[in-house]
Amino acid sequence: MQVGSETGRPVEAGRLPRDMAVGFVILLFCAVAYWVSLDIQKAPAALAQNVQPATFPRMVLAVIAALTVLMMALGLGQPEPARRAPKIIMLVTGALMVAFVMAFEALGPLAAMFLFCIVMPLTWGERFTATLVLYALGFPVAVYLLFDVLLKVHFPPGVVEGLIDKMI
Known part of the structure; x- marks a missing residue:
């Protein structure tokens, strides 16, 4: 179903929606960064103050991943403008x-x-x-x-x- 000459659903054009492609790349980055954070050493209890050094980066990665999944979900079924070269x-x-x-x-x-x-x-x-x-x-x-x-x-x-x- 074509909504106009400038927009259409990417699936009908035989390509992955832009939000999905970018989302997969961001999720892949989050997965690799999380895997790298597994090497962060635990701090001694006296220095940790209830928060381990890996906690903050993992929380940031979780927020990025959650917002990425939301972006991907909201982009499903939406018309997408025709792709143009960047200005x-x-x-x-x-x-x-x-x-x-x-x-x-x-x-x-x-x-x-x-x-x-x-x-x-x-x-x-x-x-x-x-x-x-x-x-x-x-x-x-x-x-x-x-x-x-x-x-x-x-x-x-x-x-x-x-x-x-x-x-x-």
Whole structure:
């Protein structure tokens, strides 16, 4: 049953619905990650505080898997738009995310976050304004204060972190 020239049921076209294909890949990832989490050693009772180290990643994987199954179930029987090649902006966004990971390693997390917070909105058409600069400065500072200062989870040293350490 064709609902229009642009939509139709994937099963009738002889292919797996997009939500099912993506869902199977996500579930496979969850299964592999869960299997890897079986190697996480148990902490001694005095250090565990009622929660073992593997508990959090397994809970996150369970939530991801449950939401994936829900996505797959809701997608059954739904018309699906005809598949098109992704827009160039999506490819550029993916390239910027890869560049962010490389900048994270080379420059450090704070400088990389600042650059990402400037470049990504500009790529998507946002104008260069004072608000954008405040966001690009404020977000890495907030992340630094939350993790490094409050939670004592220290970032790997980078350009900005080296300057902060010299000032302190």
